[in-house]
Amino acid sequence: MTVSGRRGQRPTLEQVAAYAGVGRGTVSRVINGAANVSDQTRTAVQQAIAELGYVPNRAARALAAGSTDAIALVIPEAETRLFAEPYFSGIIRGVSTELADTDMQLLLTLIRNPKERDRFAQYVAAHRVDGVLLVSVHADDPLPDLLESIEMPAVLSGRRSGDELVPYVDCDNTGGAQTAVEHLIGRGRRAVATVTGPLDMYVAQCRLQGYRDALRTAGLEEDERLVAVGDFTEEGGRRAVRELLSRRPDLDAVFCASDVMAAGARAVLRESGRRVPEDVALVGFDDSAVARHMDPPLTSVRQPLEEMGRSMARVLLEQIEDRKAGREDRSSRVLPTELVRRASS
Amino acid sequence: MTVSGRRGQRPTLEQVAAYAGVGRGTVSRVINGAANVSDQTRTAVQQAIAELGYVPNRAARALAAGSTDAIALVIPEAETRLFAEPYFSGIIRGVSTELADTDMQLLLTLIRNPKERDRFAQYVAAHRVDGVLLVSVHADDPLPDLLESIEMPAVLSGRRSGDELVPYVDCDNTGGAQTAVEHLIGRGRRAVATVTGPLDMYVAQCRLQGYRDALRTAGLEEDERLVAVGDFTEEGGRRAVRELLSRRPDLDAVFCASDVMAAGARAVLRESGRRVPEDVALVGFDDSAVARHMDPPLTSVRQPLEEMGRSMARVLLEQIEDRKAGREDRSSRVLPTELVRRASS
DNA sequence: AAGTCCTTTGGGAGCGCTCCCAGACGTGAT
């Protein structure tokens, strides 16, 4: 308790100014890298800052400047279940990396229910952050449009549909799926089945489209009996593969739109006495821990999660910058995926 | 751009006061739930707030009050690798849940290198947050002591040693391990081996201790040939189990201090022609996705991650509260684990 | 020598709150 009297004793900009023998405005200019400061003055101020250990007070800055130097990363609970595993840590890591050089803060907000959503909406509407990164893939999520309507800079992780209006960063789901299936075809497989995600999700549509593109490119016939709809869960994968096996017992490869579904697929294949990859080759999507630790290890399509996080942050920062300068910027980005080949195919 | 003129048009406390026909101070009192406001006045103010859609400006509040209404969740990169998977999302979810009713903000900070650590240290030293949640298990991490020295309220996730001084929230690693091994013994296993984590980590020491306690309680002899040191990686698990098999080919159960190591163990056991669980029963720790999707699904010790997150937040908030009131509070908490039984044992 | 323009600088005003003091009013005791 003795030392705590020191609280608030942190030097202020004013003290730095006094110490350096200049005015407040000048110190402010140096800190914010404004032009029109002579080298001599700048050096003196910088030295004063260093000697006093000055750190600007964010609250004061935010209040005076009307900006917050903070962005929010918003994760609706619903997404949390579907994409759990490597997804968030990857995105978060990327975002954080990109923000490290800035002095933007990252605010994490989980939204579990409508009440929390409203609370967040109000919070954002009150301009308590400079921008929002939103993990959202559900078409019926009202948040993106809300952000749009209050002109809050925002970037989505993933698209809600093919003609997404809000700036987004996504990975090439179609291309990734196509590559995966082409890989299977290249290994001599001819009866390639797929287990899709729920088809009301755009990401699931894309991955199915990639599957179809690959078949078409290879001149293989598309057989609807080789397509089963899953739900991104292991049990869904099980169910789908049972269905596939009953319809086309001769299938020799399965492309699953997620690793977790591939785990379910793998179990059913084993139960049915089929060996992986000898009898049926298996490929997943996500390159999650599940894929790495499966037996045999699962070939999977890797999304560049960290890079996606970085991109999201970058796009958002640009957007904030542009908005401030009165420009309009609505760029999005689609990043390539990578096929990670393992023993399952 | 037309509408953006509205920016900053959000009502201020002053406007609320005018609207309600009271003074600024009164509105402030109502907002902060201070006593000494007549019911009539309070109602009038609350109505004004509702009608105007007033939301307090955090920056202004922080500046005037000298507090920030924000806490930081700090994750050193090193931990990110080891504990990746369910750990962070669980903790984060818990923390976020607990904070939802507060108007505390959650700031996420990843620390990748010494430079970022220093930056964060400076940031914290400047009292830009009210408290810190620190995921840290490495004894040589300087951050906890730094926080201690500047009297910043802090709570660790996990202990660095048995006599941790900084308040922490941990799960009962020893008890969890003991329960797991007792479970194996209860299923008739007699040559129970263990794969430990790196023994310079307290968490690994605890889990080993739990293993020993279980053997002793059951009156089984401890054989050092049944203990192999791993490193929480799959490859480490592989290596450890190969070692164990060469030393005690008759082992009939393995308790691994992490699921990922159990995945490695499982692979080696299969290679050696042993069936799980018929020949060798297997138990892991963490109850991660890997455990659920393993073949056979892995029995594992579940940590109550979300509850741990909640506890951390609660303990930190209490600490902040107490500190503000001039009291001293240093409570910690150890939460029970739960054995999740699956087919591997 | 006077005027013009640019660069550099100091410091007032104000951001929206909280804190706190002083005043207004009511109640009961003297």
Add this chain to the structure above:
DNA sequence: ATCACGTCTGGGAGCGCTCCCAAAGGACTT
């Protein structure tokens, strides 16, 4: 009627910045 004391209220001061205007000075031009 007077005073003391309590409850409730208004609003000044100030938190530490940024913004911006005006002033000081230097380098040119006419």
